[in-house]
């Protein structure tokens with residue numbers, strides 16, 4: 001089979017590139033090893049429930065924002081979205097809670113009540129952060145390539161934003177912690193827990209500018225998608241087909257195919273078929289798997305091999321729960337971030353300390369009558385699920401232990417759930433590995449390494465001139481960031497005329 005562009009992987013990144021390229025007239029073929037598209041964005045189905053595998057917090061669905069911009073080009077309608085109000089509620093170990101959402105007034109009032117020991121500084125911290133986040137977002141809207149553009153280009157654009165731009169330039173490669181001096185550890189933990197879900201690291205790890213984009217998003221308002229992110233994946237696959245592209249399911253790619261000169265010319269499928277790509281190959285796999293599996297470690301440059309060894313991602317443990325409809329209606333929101341321990345005397349570690357509760361909305365219950373589908377997420381070290389187990393029983397025992405611990409923490413933090421909730425199933429990093437083949441089932445992107453916020457080169461580049469990567473390991477910030485990266489790559493491969 002011959003195509004112009006081969007896309008390996010049907011996660012949101014691969015699907016978005018494929019949909020855009022197909023609509024721009026490129027002969028594109030996407031291969032997905034599973035029987036359905038979506039990857040981490042797919043739903044988990046059981047007993048009539050359809051569980052999201054995510055927090056259910058989707059950003060940048062406002063008019064002119066990245067998702068709207070992509071769908072404006074495609075021949076299909078976007079999925080139905082509704083604003084979340086609040087975006088989520090943060091519940092602290094002392095049962096104080098803060099609703100994080102669109103109303104700045106309400107939010108600041110909560111900060112005064114919950115953090116009286118440092119209220120003025122906390123409000124100032126958020127005002128500055130929101131200003132930086134809003135400014136960066138406006139610039140990204142005008143120029144999706146901003147983060148990888150040259151220093152001169154971005155300085156010019158930032159200076160055009162006046163005082164806010166100057167502050168962004170001054171923040172350089174500060175971590176969030178550098179901006180938290182003088183704030184109480186309670187407030188720091190409030191920030192740490194949110195950064196952990198929105199940026200995969202705590203305040204000593206996440207760069208201030210990354211945090212500005214992530215945290216300000218929750219204030220601009222986040223969205224819920226009818227059918228969850230799986231519905232977004234399905235629309236993108238439909239769009240690719242409607243535009244004449246091909247989406248092949250149950251089609252695992254084995255590795256890149258090379259010619260005798262050592263140039264990548266396409267891919268070899270596990271089935272033995274060779275598919276050539278005359279223009280480009282797009283990998284939607286993680287960086288580890290792009291090199292380890294597609295390129296081949298013997299063809300991976302030594303510096304990249306070394307760099308890959310230093311990168312790390314978190315594992316996720318999910319509980320899929322059934323919740324009585326009435327109990328869901330009585331909650332103060334549909335999304336809760338619960339912090340179970342202050343950890344006053346050490347660096348923040350999300351393992352065993354925080355849970356995220358995501359209930360399907362009342363208008364999209366994804367469950368049998370009278371029930372709602374709920375997903376509860378906990379961080380876990382991924383490699384621990386692949387080592388130290390001599391047999392299946394040990395692994396099951398570990399899973400059971402984790403389930404019991406998360407269940408107890410959930411009831412401690414959300415006592416109002418009482419007996420209205422029951423476990424339908426659970427998912428650990430081994431499950432993620434089985435469903436996505438991501439290395440060690442590590443998900444959600446990379447743990448930040450304090451590298452530059454402005455990489456100065458396009459995230460999609462690899463060691464091969466015709467191989468490109470689009471995935472959450474090259475673009476931090478959830479579906480919004482992966483979708484923006486996919487648009488930037490599509491513009492490179494087939495500029496929109």
Ligand SMILES: Cc1cc2nc3c(=O)[nH]c(=O)nc-3n(C[C@H](O)[C@H](O)[C@H](O)COP(=O)(O)OP(=O)(O)OC[C@H]3O[C@@H](n4cnc5c(N)ncnc54)[C@H](O)[C@@H]3O)c2cc1C
Nearest residue numbers: 009011013033039040054055056057253443471472478479
């Ligand atoms: C617990 C959790 C909660 C999250 N919550 C949110 C949220 O609320 N909001 C948000 O915006 N983001 C959220 N995210 C992030 C988001 O879901 C992911 O970052 C995103 O879905 C990753 O997309 P991707 O394009 O990198 O591809 P992936 O999802 O990694 O997909 C890659 C695809 O490639 C396929 N594949 C692998 N190997 C092969 C092969 N050899 N041949 C063919 N196909 C192959 C896989 O099967 C998979 O379908 C969350 C992530 C996690 C883990």
